[in-house]
Amino acid sequence: GAPADIVLLDDSFASIVRAVKWGRSLYANIQRFILFQLTINVAALTVAFLGPFIGVALPFTVIQMLWINLIMDTLAALALASEPPHDDVMLAKPRDPEAFILSPAMRKNILMTGGFFAALMVGWLLYIQGGGVTEKELTVFFSTFVFLQFWNIFNARIFGRDTCALCGIFENKAFLFITLGIAMVQVLVVQVGGKFFRTVPLSLQDWLLIIGGTSIVLVVGEVVRGFARKRNAKLA
Numbered sequence: 341g342a343p344a345d346i347v348l349l350d351d352s353f354a355s356i357v358r359a360v361k362w363g364r365s366l367y368a369n370i371q372r373f374i375l376f377q378l379t380i381n382v383a384a385l386t387v388a389f390l391g392p393f394i395g396v397a398l399p400f401t402v403i404q405m406l407w408i409n410l411i412m413d414t415l416a417a418l419a420l421a422s423e424p425p426h427d428d429v430m431l432a433k434p435r436d437p438e439a440f441i442l443s444p445a446m447r448k449n450i451l452m453t454g455g456f457f458a459a460l461m462v463g464w465l466l467y468i469q470g471g472g473v474t475e476k477e478l479t480v481f482f483s484t485f486v487f488l489q490f491w492n493i494f495n496a497r498i499f500g501r502d503t504c505a506l507c508g509i510f511e512n513k514a515f516l517f518i519t520l521g522i523a524m525v526q527v528l529v530v531q532v533g534g535k536f537f538r539t540v541p542l543s544l545q546d547w548l549l550i551i552g553g554t555s556i557v558l559v560v561g562e563v564v565r566g567f568a569r570k571r572n573a574k575l576a
Contacts, residue, residue: 357430364432365425368500373420375446376496380412380489382454387461387485394462395469396478401538404482407529411489415518419493422514428501449499453557457488479530479539480550486526487554493519495561502569505558523551 384400391399400408442450461481468477494505497515509516527547533539542550 361425361427361430364429365423367435368429369421369423371441371443371446372423372496372499373417374441375449375499376416376420376489376493377412378442378450379454379457379492379496380408382450383457383461383485383488384408384412386454386458387465390462391465394465396465396473399461399465399478400482400485403537407526407537408486408489411486411522415522416493416496419515419518420496422512422518423497424512426501428503432500445500453492453495457485457492460488461485475538475540476542479542480546482537482539483526483530483542483547483550484554487523487550488557490519490523490526491555491557492561494558498565502565502572504565505561 384405387399388405391397461484464481464484468474468481494509498505498507529537530539531541
């Protein structure tokens with residue numbers, strides 16, 4: 341006969357439900373990783389391309405880009421892939437098996453969030469290049485970009501879900517370990533990286549401003565999701 345899409349090892353209907361739940365969750369985690377990765381790509385490539393035209397030849401050094409790419413690829417993949425299956429994936433309608441993995445909602449999110457990051461960072465370059473760019477300004481620029489991505493990974497974690505970004509966060513120890521590791525390594529890179537990373541040490545006040553200021557990414561994400569939930573409630 342024809343090969344089966346699912347091979348059951350027992351006669352339990354729960355096995356089918358569990359298989360579908362894990363399959364949907366895996367697909368959703370892959371989408372979240374792609375969402376996060378392409379958002380950084382849009383922002384980083386825009387900044388790198390426009391920097392020389394603005395007057396800043398190397399907004400990011402090669403070593404800095406390698407660190408950003410490490411966050412974007414390996415660490416983000418590990419963090420987002422560690423998200424366990426949630427029951428709400430079973431409420432979604434079956435997807436078209438021929439559908440492109442980049443959904444319309446994902447494309448909109450990538451363009452809007454990546455565009456916002458790019459506009460913010462290019463605006464910062466325009467501001468600092470007027471009086472001559474200092475090493476401290478470039479260090480703040482680099483750290484701001486990384487922490488924008490740090491907060492955005494929390495938004496990517498719950499993309500497509502009707503919940504808050506920090507809900508259930510302590511249930512996923514791997515995600516917490518990786519994201520906190522990114523933040524700690526970024527601080528370490530800046531404080532001791534020196535000429536290798538083209539950074540200078542920043543003060544505690546500088547770090548509080550960078551981390552607190554970039555957290556607006558998470559706040560805006562929560563506000564947008566809150567409005568979406570209210571809109572969906574009215575339509576229901």
